[in-house]
Amino acid sequence: MTDSLDAGRAGSAGAGSVGRAGSAGAGRVAFARISDEPITVEECDLAVATASAGAVVSFVGVVRNHDEGRGVLTLDYTAHPSAGDVIASVADAVAAEFPGVNLAVVHRIGALQIGDIAIACAAASAHRAEAFAACARLVDAVKESVPIWKEQAFADGTTEWVASLG
Numbered sequence: 371m372t373d374s375l376d377a378g379r380a381g382s383a384g385a386g387s388v389g390r391a392g393s394a395g396a397g398r399v400a401f402a403r404i405s406d407e408p409i410t411v412e413e414c415d416l417a418v419a420t421a422s423a424g425a426v427v428s429f430v431g432v433v434r435n436h437d438e439g440r441g442v443l444t445l446d447y448t449a450h451p452s453a454g455d456v457i458a459s460v461a462d463a464v465a466a467e468f469p470g471v472n473l474a475v476v477h478r479i480g481a482l483q484i485g486d487i488a489i490a491c492a493a494a495s496a497h498r499a500e501a502f503a504a505c506a507r508l509v510d511a512v513k514e515s516v517p518i519w520k521e522q523a524f525a526d527g528t529t530e531w532v533a534s535l536g
Contacts, residue, residue, distance in 0.1 A: 398465045398469075398471065398472045398473060399458070399461045399462055399465050399472075399473050399474070400414075400417035400418055400472060400473065400474040401417060401474050401475075401476065402457045402458040402460070402461035402462075402473070402474070402475050402476075403454060403457065403458070403475075403476050403477075404449050404453045404454050404457060404476070404477050404478075404479055404516075404518070405476050405477070405478055405479070406478070406479050406480045407478075408478070408486070408487070409476045409478050409487050409489075409490050410487065410490060411428045411429075411430045411487070411490040411491075411492065413474070413476070413490070414428055414474040414475070414476065414490050414491055414492035415428050415492045417472075417474040417492065418472040418473060418474050418492045418493065418494035419472075419494055420472065420494060422496060423472065423494035423495060423496065423501075424495075424496050424497060424498070425494065425495055425496070425497055425498035425500075425501040425502075426492060426493070426494045426501065427492065427493050427494075427498065427501040427502050427504075427505040428490065428491065428492040428493075428505065429489070429490070429491050429492075429505055429506075429508075429509050430487055430489070430490050431487065431488045431489035431490070431509070432485060432486070432487055432488065433445050433482045433483065433484050433485060433486045433487075433488055434484070435484045437522060437524075440524050440525070440526070441524060441525030441526070442484070442522050442523070442524060442525070443484070443523045443524065443525055444481060444482065444483055444484070444522075444523045445481075445482045445488070445520045445521070445522055445523070446480065446481050446482070446520065446521045446523075447477075447478060447479040447480060447482065447488065447518055447519070447520045448479060448518070448519050448520075448521070449477075449479045449516075449517065449518045449519075450517035450518075452517060453477075453479075453516050453517050453518055456515060456516045456517060457475060457477060457512060457516045460475075460508075460511045460512055460515050460516060461473050461475055461508065463511065464504060464507050464508045464511055467504070467507065468493070468495070468500060468503065468504040468507070470495050470496060470500055471493050471494065471495040471500055471501060471504040472493070472494045472495070473491070473492070473493050473504065473508055474491060474492050475489070475490070475491035475492075475508055475512060476489070476490055476491070477489045477512060477516065477518060479518065489509070489512065491505060491508050491509060491512070492505065493505035493508060519531055519532065519533050520532050
């Protein structure tokens with residue numbers, strides 16, 4: 371569906387991905403992308419780990435089977451064409467906030483089932499406190515800024531659009 375804008379690290383951005391691999395942030399953002407292919411947290415962990423990193427903290431956002439008391443069957447994520455550039459800019463900004471941290475983030479789009487990974491990210495640093503803080507900030511910043519919307523299909527047959535922004 372989409373093409374990678376930058377090959378960056380080998381294996382970090384492939385078919386079905388848009389964003390930047392090895393973006394700014396003094397080379398500390400391994401990749402930041404949107405993908406219509408399944409994603410894993412392991413790819414994020416491996417991308418940020420270094421010999422000097424004593425801590426690698428990761429986050430996985432998984433599609434759950436409920437939302438506000440309603441049974442959810444599936445989600446369909448849709449991204450604005452600018453989403454790849456926005457997620458890369460967000461990762462660069464978080465890298466600037468946390469100079470000693472390496473980052474990676476990928477958000478999935480398309481039809482997802484219960485249990486599928488919607489977002490994965492990792493932060494690595496010499497010490498755990500900074501890695502935890504950077505990982506949390508990265509997830510929050512992606513949710514606040516990247517133009518991605520989800521359509522939830524509920525067990526009662528209804529659907530609802532929800533902005534990931536905010």
